[in-house]
Amino acid sequence: MSVKQIPTGKNIDGEEVIAIELTNSKGTYVKIFNYGAIINKFVVKNAKGEMQDIVLGFDTFEEYLDPAYLTAYPYLGTIVGRYANRIKNGSFTIDDETYQLAQNAGTDTLHGGIVGFDKKVWDVIELGDDSQSFVTLQYESVDGEENFPGNLIIDLSFELTENDELILSYEAETDQATAINLTHHGYFNLAPNGGSIKDHKQQIFASNYLEQDDNYSVTGKLIPVAGTPLDFTKPKAIGHDWNEDEGYDQTFVLDKIYGDLSLATKTIEEESGLTLSVYTTEPVAHLYTAKYLSVKNGKGGKDYSSYGAFCVETQHHPNAVNVPAFPSTILRPEDLYTQTTIYKVSLNK
Template identity: 60%
Template sequence: MNVTKTPTGKSINGAEIYAIDLENNTGTKVRIFNYGTIINSFEIINKDGKKQDIVLGFDTIDGYLSDAYLANYPYFGAIIGRYANRIANGSFSIDGTKYELSKNAGGATLHGGTEGFDKKLWNIDQVATEPHASVTFSYTSPDGEEQFPGTLETQLSFELTDHNELILSYQAETDLATAVNLTHHSYFNLSAEGGNIAGHLHRMNASRYLEQDDNFTVTGNLLPVEGSHHDFRLGKTIGENWDAETGYDQTYVLDKPYGDLTLASETTDPVSGLRLQVYTTEPVAHFYTAKHLEVQNGKKGQEYRPFDAFCVETQHHPNGINIADFPSTVLKPGQTYYQTTIYKVII
């Protein structure tokens, strides 16, 4: 096990951005920036004995800060907070008080607002090599940030095991009742050559998905996957019967006991043989096949195009703060928010 901390030469408001490298005993290496806790690379040794990076991104931190990238921003590899996905009309009420948030998606609040947790510089609290290579970050979101109530103390740790498991453990506390729904937004491609992921095999343990309006905001209705192209229960190629123009951008309700750490999805590239399993304590997973992806000068000069990656964003129900029948996303003083998600690569 090995952990290294390297300055990038870039700073935010005078504070240095660092790259943290976690390496296990099998040669797997994960690089994470403390800017947005971005998973910059997830590099494994594939069956041919070659290094293969399974996440999209840039060679250096500069790409994530460039105006060109931010103009068509896909949230590459970053934490999402305070609230993942869309909040309808950019507002919610807690205990009779209504909060109007920053709106950044057609009248809704998307991924925490104009400047969410993905654009914050996180503190590096601890690095360790035992029992596994790990790093723990923290960020204090002040009361009123993006108009959310309460000061939220958030901690996120990454732990890389010898079983090629990257374990993400979240924790948060507040001094005032607030809305919290955290996730991570890595873009995966399991092909050694990259490119379109329509041929990846995908399986998801979900019998229902969440209806969305024309602005992709969850309405509160649950729909059965049976008889629709959303049915991944037995596994199929991602492109088998999708809409080739839109792909998938949908939230699936996982068939699991609430709070249990269980398998949410499994995705395999038939050519490379790589398999990515996602385990989570969260009740839903948002499956996105990157229909809006248009990025120049990615890693090694690559151009990333629509459907060149997939995301499995584990979280609570989007817009759940406004839908009483959904699991609560209200965090109150004296309570602690917990979440665990594991990305496991099988070679």
């Protein structure tokens, strides 16, 4: 096991951007930037014995700041906050106080607003050693940032285990009641040479999904997956039932006890022999098959396009701050926000 800090030579708003590399004894390694808590690399050994990077990203940090990339910004590998997914009409009310956020997705607020946690330099507050490969990052979101109330302090730890598990552990505290819904936006492709993920086999342990309006904002209605293209209760190719012009961009309500750490999704790729299993304490998983992905000169000079990756975004119900029937996303000063999500890689052959 090892942990390395690697300076990027880049400073943003006076804060140094650092890469942290986590490695286990098998040679599996994960590279994380403290800017946006970006997972830049997740390299594992596939069934052919080859070392394979299973996440999309860039070869250098500077490319994450390229204006062309930011124009059609897909949140490649970033943390998402203060509030993941969409808040309907960009507004919510807590204790009779209404807060209006920037409407950066039509009339709705997406992924925390104009400058979310994905564009912040996080402090490196703790590092592991030869016995435990982890890093803990911290960010303080001040009262009024993106018009969210309360000073919010977030700790996010990444730990790589000997079992090829990447464990993301979140904690957050606030001094004022606020809305919070955190997730990580990793783009995965398990095929050795990339390309479309339509032949990846997907399983989602969910009997219901959330209805969405025309702007992908959830309405509050749960719909059974049975008999629909959204039924992934048994493994099937992602492209088997999809509308190939739309793919999937849908939130699934997991069949689980609220708060328990349990298996949410499983994705299998035959050529590499890799399986990605996602475990989470969160109540929902959002499957996004990257319809809007359009990135030039990714790793190795590859262009990334629609359906070139999938995301499994574990979180609370989107727009829950406006839907009382959903589990609450209001954090109060006397409470502690916690979340654990595990990305486990294994061989299926």
